[in-house]
Amino acid sequence: MPSLRYLGDRRLMQPQEPIPPAEVASAAVQEGLDTLLRAQERYGGIGIAAPQLGWWVRAMHFGTRAPNPRYPKAEKVAPQFWVNPEIVWASDETNWMWEGCLSVPGIRGWVQRPRQVLMRGLDRHGHRVEAELAGLAARVAQHELDHLDGVLFPQRVQSLHFLVPQASMDAQDSWAEDWPSAGSRRTGLGELSDEA
Numbered sequence: 001m002p003s004l005r006y007l008g009d010r011r012l013m014q015p016q017e018p019i020p021p022a023e024v025a026s027a028a029v030q031e032g033l034d035t036l037l038r039a040q041e042r043y044g045g046i047g048i049a050a051p052q053l054g055w056w057v058r059a060m061h062f063g064t065r066a067p068n069p070r071y072p073k074a075e076k077v078a079p080q081f082w083v084n085p086e087i088v089w090a091s092d093e094t095n096w097m098w099e100g101c102l103s104v105p106g107i108r109g110w111v112q113r114p115r116q117v118l119m120r121g122l123d124r125h126g127h128r129v130e131a132e133l134a135g136l137a138a139r140v141a142q143h144e145l146d147h148l149d150g151v152l153f154p155q156r157v158q159s160l161h162f163l164v165p166q167a168s169m170d171a172q173d174s175w176a177e178d179w180p181s182a183g184s185r186r187t188g189l190g191e192l193s194d195e196a
C-alpha cells in the first residue's frame with residue numbers, strides 16, 4: 001500500500017497528466033485503480049485521487065459503501081472510478097460543506113462549490129462516460145478533480161476563519177452563535193448547507 005502524500009508535497013501540488021485512453025485497460029493502470037480503491041478504504045476516505053498516492057496521473061475514485069466515521073452525516077454516494085475527468089458544466093447555485101482530506105489530516109475547511117456539475121471522462125474500462133452529479137457526489141467529485149490540478153481544499157476557503165482543527169469540529173456545539181458563520185456552525189461533517 002503506497003503511503004499518502006501530504007499538503008506541501010511538491011508533485012501533489014502540481015497538475016497531473018492524462019492517462020492515454022488506449023492504456024486504461026492495461027494491467028498497470030488496472031492495478032493502479034485497484035490500489036486507489038484499497039487505499040481509500042484503508043485510509044478511510046469518501047474519495048481519493050491518484051496523486052495522493054504518488055501516482056502522477058488524472059485518475060480518481062469516490063463513493064461510499066459503508067458509513068464513514070470521518071463524515072458521519074454523509075449520504076450514500078455510488079462508488080465510481082473516473083479517468084481523465086472534466087467538468088463541462090457547473091450550476092450557478094452553490095452550497096457549502098466542511099471538507100476534509102486524507103492529505104490534510106486533522107483540519108477541516110468550510111468550502112463553497114457549485115451544487116451540481118456535469119462531468120465527462122472515462123470509466124475504469126476506458127469507456128467514455130458522462131454523469132450529472134448532485135449532492136455529496138458533486139461535492140466529492142469537485143474535491144477529487146481539484147487534486148488532479150494540484151489544488152487542495154485549504155486553497156478554496158474564503159477566510160482563515162473557515163479552517164479549523166478536527167478537535168473544534170468535535171466540540172461544534174460549544175461554538176458561539178455566529179462563529180465562524182451562521183451556516184457553518186449548524187452543519188455537521190458530511191452534510192451540505194445552502195447557507196454560508
Ligand code: NI
Binds near residue numbers: 100101102103143147
Ligand atoms: Ni482530498
